[in-house]
Amino acid sequence: xxxxKEEKEHEKILDVDASMQGSLEFSDPVNLRINGKFEGNLRTxxxxxxxxxxxxxxxxxxxxxxxxxxxxxDIYAAKGLTLLSSAVVKGDIKTSSLEVQKGAIFxxxxxxLEEKMSLREVSRYLNIEEDKVKQWALEGRxxxxxxxxxxxxxxxxxxxWIKGAK
Numbered sequence: 001x002x003x004x005k006e007e008k009e010h011e012k013i014l015d016v017d018a019s020m021q022g023s024l025e026f027s028d029p030v031n032l033r034i035n036g037k038f039e040g041n042l043r044t045x046x047x048x049x050x051x052x053x054x055x056x057x058x059x060x061x062x063x064x065x066x067x068x069x070x071x072x073x074d075i076y077a078a079k080g081l082t083l084l085s086s087a088v089v090k091g092d093i094k095t096s097s098l099e100v101q102k103g104a105i106f107x108x109x110x111x112x113l114e115e116k117m118s119l120r121e122v123s124r125y126l127n128i129e130e131d132k133v134k135q136w137a138l139e140g141r142x143x144x145x146x147x148x149x150x151x152x153x154x155x156x157x158x159x160x161w162i163k164g165a166k
Contacts, residue, residue, distance in 0.1 A: 029063075045146070052086050063145060065095075074108075078145040078152060115155040122153045126162075 017035040026032065029046035034054045042048070044062040054069035065077040068084040075081060077095040085103035094111045119137075123130040134151065137144035143157040 034069075050087075052084075078154075117153040117155055117158065119151050119153070122158060125155075125158065 019037040021039045023041040023043075024038075025041075025043040026045055030044065031047045031049075032044055033049040033051055034056060035051040036053075037055045039057045042056070042058045042060045042062075044060075046062075047064045047066065048060070048062045050056050050065070050067045050069045050071055052068040056070065057072045059073050060071065061076045063077070063079045065075060065080075066082045066084065067075075067087040067089060069086070070088045072090045074091045075089070075093045075095070077093070077097075080097035080099070081093060081095040082099040083089060083101060083104040083106060085101040087101075087104040087106075089105070090107045092108045092111070093106075096112065096116070098110065098112070100106065117125065119130055119134055122142075123133050126133065133142065136142040137151050137153075142153075143161055144151045144153050146152045
C-alpha cells in the first residue's frame with residue numbers, strides 16, 4: 001500500500017484544460033490529459049488521454065493513447081490506442097493494439113504494426129554497434145520509441161530512415 005502511494009506521488013501527470021497551439025514533445029514519460037483545444041503536433045511518452053470535451057487537430061505520436069473526444073489528424077500509438085464510445089477520429093491510425101468501443105466514430109485507415117525490433121535486433125540489422133544505435137535514438141537521429149533502457153524500433157520506420165539516409 002505504501003509503495004503504491006509513493007509511486008502515485010512520483011507519477012507525472014499533466015492535465016491541460018486550455019486552448020493551445022504549436023508543438024508539444026515530452027521526452028520523459030508523462031500521463032497527459034487534454035480537456036480543451038489543441039492544434040499542431042503532439043509527441044508523448046506514457047499515456048495520453050484526449051478527454052471527452054477535447055478537440056484536437058494534430059499529428060499525434062505516443063505510446064498509449066486513449067481518445068474520448070474529437071481528433072482530426074493522424075495517430076501513431078506504439079503500444080496501443082483506445083477509442084472510447086464518445087470518440088470521433090478523422091485521420092489515419094498506426095498502432096500495435098486497437099480497442100474501439102461501440103459508438104466510436106472513425107474515418108480513415110488503420111495499419112496494425114507488426115514488426116517491432118529491439119536495440120540488439122536493429123544493431124544487427126544495420127550492422128552498427130548497439131551503443132551507437134542507442135546514442136542516435138536518444139538524440140532523435142533514428143526513429144525509436146521508449147526510454148534509455150527500453151527502446152523499441154519499428155522495422156517500417158527503420159527502413160524508411162535507411163532510404164532517407166542515402
